[in-house]
Amino acid sequence: xxxxxxxxxxxxxxxxxxxxxxxxxxxxxxxxxxxxxxxxxxxxxxxxxxxxxxxxxxxxxxxxxxxxxxxxxxxxxxxxxxxxxxxxxxxxxxxxxxxxxxxxxxxxxxx
Amino acid sequence: xxxxxxxxxxxxxxxxxxxxxxxxxxxxxxxxxxxxxxxxxxxxxxxxxxxxxxxxxxxxxxxxxxxxxxxxxxxxxxxxxxxxxxxxxxxxxxxxxxxxxxxxxxxxxxxxxxx
Numbered sequence: 565x566x567x568x569x570x571x572x573x574x575x576x577x578x579x580x581x582x583x584x585x586x587x588x589x590x591x592x593x594x595x596x597x598x599x600x601x602x603x604x605x606x607x608x609x610x611x612x613x614x615x616x617x618x619x620x621x622x623x624x625x626x627x628x629x630x631x632x633x634x635x636x637x638x639x640x641x642x643x644x645x646x647x648x649x650x651x652x653x654x655x656x657x658x659x660x661x662x663x664x665x666x667x668x669x670x671x672x673x674x675x
Numbered sequence: 676x677x678x679x680x681x682x683x684x685x686x687x688x689x690x691x692x693x694x695x696x697x698x699x700x701x702x703x704x705x706x707x708x709x710x711x712x713x714x715x716x717x718x719x720x721x722x723x724x725x726x727x728x729x730x731x732x733x734x735x736x737x738x739x740x741x742x743x744x745x746x747x748x749x750x751x752x753x754x755x756x757x758x759x760x761x762x763x764x765x766x767x768x769x770x771x772x773x774x775x776x777x778x779x780x781x782x783x784x785x786x787x788x789x790x
Contacts, residue, residue, distance in 0.1 A: 568717075572715065605784070606784070607765055607782050607784055608718070608765070609781065610778040613778075662720060662723060662733070663779060664720075665710075665717040665719075666717055667715055667716055667717040668715070668717055
């Protein structure tokens with residue numbers, strides 16, 4: 565079993581749609597949960613991070629963690645063509661700041 | 676600030692050749708990492724370092740070596756290149772201290788093809 569499973573996509577939505585991206589993880593030791601965004605042929609960049617269970621909102625983006633079900637979500641409201649990218653969930657136990665990544669979901673927002 | 680700089684950006688190697696992927700960061704971060712990214716597979720950790728002189732294996736270290744003689748530099752060495760090492764390689768760094776959610780900064784990647 566992979567430590568982090570991510571919906572593979574690809575996902576294509578019209579501009580203005582609400583996007584839901586999801587991951588599940590298997591190790592209850594993970595305490596830090598992140599979403600990275602990766603544009604084509606670029607390195608990943610941190611989009612959101614949360615610690616433990618709960619929600620965190622930043623503009624059009626909301627990250628949600630449910631530790632009881634080991635489920636991580638990222639919601640994008642009013643999606644824009646500029647949101648077209650691959651979204652990677654990542655988890656960490658905090659030790660040495662090592663990140664374990666999901667396989668990524670490729671999102672395309674159509675104008 | 677340049678952040679994390681990787682060189683080269685692209686490289687084609689023949690089977691059995693060796694090369695070093697360079698990574699430098701100017702943020703004075705203690706933690707540095709090497710990941711490889713294969714299509715549809717996410718990023719897998721190859722090696723990491725928590726400070727100069729200290730390195731450790733990640734999930735997929737076979738066929739690679741690293742060194743960390745300075746805080747700034749973290750080169751990745753490929754010995755006897757194999758087609759299975761065809762991938763995109765990312766170097767990343769993050770600061771010591773703070774919470775585990777401290778951001779990891781990634782370089783632009785090195786696209787390596789072994790033929």
